[in-house]
Amino acid sequence: xxxxxxxxxxxxxxxxxxxxxxxxxxxxxxxxxxxxxxxxxxxxxxxxxxxxxxxxxxxxxxxxxxxxxxxxxxxxxxxxxxxxxxxxxxxxxxxxxxxxxxxxxxxxxxxx
Amino acid sequence: xxxxxxxxxxxxxxxxxxxxxxxxxxxxxxxxxxxxxxxxxxxxxxxxxxxxxxxxxxxxxxxxxxxxxxxxxxxxxxxxxxxxxxxxxxxxxxxxxxxxxxxxxxxxxxxxxxxx
Numbered sequence: 001x002x003x004x005x006x007x008x009x010x011x012x013x014x015x016x017x018x019x020x021x022x023x024x025x026x027x028x029x030x031x032x033x034x035x036x037x038x039x040x041x042x043x044x045x046x047x048x049x050x051x052x053x054x055x056x057x058x059x060x061x062x063x064x065x066x067x068x069x070x071x072x073x074x075x076x077x078x079x080x081x082x083x084x085x086x087x088x089x090x091x092x093x094x095x096x097x098x099x100x101x102x103x104x105x106x107x108x109x110x111x112x
Numbered sequence: 113x114x115x116x117x118x119x120x121x122x123x124x125x126x127x128x129x130x131x132x133x134x135x136x137x138x139x140x141x142x143x144x145x146x147x148x149x150x151x152x153x154x155x156x157x158x159x160x161x162x163x164x165x166x167x168x169x170x171x172x173x174x175x176x177x178x179x180x181x182x183x184x185x186x187x188x189x190x191x192x193x194x195x196x197x198x199x200x201x202x203x204x205x206x207x208x209x210x211x212x213x214x215x216x217x218x219x220x221x222x223x224x225x226x227x228x
Contacts (some may be wrong), residue, residue, distance in 0.1 A: 034216070042221075098142075100217055
């Protein structure tokens with residue numbers, strides 16, 4: 001069935017360094033790939049998304065890349081700040097189902 | 113729009129009691145999802161609706177769980193009888209699929225359920 005694998009499960013970086021989180025998906029029909037950030041005690045919130053007709057998308061310090069052939073996509077955070085510390089979830093969807101398949105989550109810790 | 117609204121925000125109950133969680137999706141959204149989040153199991157999709165019709169309930173853990181969506185602006189998730197292992201944060205989320213393009217799925221604030 002549909003599956004999304006996310007790595008690493010935990011990531012610790014120094015403030016100012018870059019962080020990269022990677023996900024692979026199994027359903028080749030997937031065409032929408034959002035990333036969510038969940039701070040402690042809060043709801044998951046969308047930070048960036050990409051559709052299958054695009055290879056890369058940037059929004060200030062965050063970027064997402066997509067490799068459809070390899071069926072993997074990645075989140076890149078540059079110049080990390082302590083407020084970037086949170087759990088990050090990747091997800092994949094085929095638009096005709098409306099549902100998201102989530103990865104297992106990555107706990108990012110940015111040390112000041 | 114106020115976003116996805118959930119109530120109650122916190123619920124503490126005793127084992128064996130019935131628990132009802134409520135959700136109001138964003139107006140105009142045609143999909144509604146119920147998730148459960150725990151440290152051990154992460155974020156699990158329990159059930160989702162399209163235009164008020166249940167599409168996939170394969171994530172519902174047991175017959176003790178049931179969900180309804182009587183209209184486009186209201187859904188409930190019921191646990192009867194509740195057990196301590198049901199303790200978790202339950203999120204409701206909604207989104208709209210316009211044509212073939214899926215739009216952002218928005219989460220509610222969640223209901224933190226504790227079953228003693």
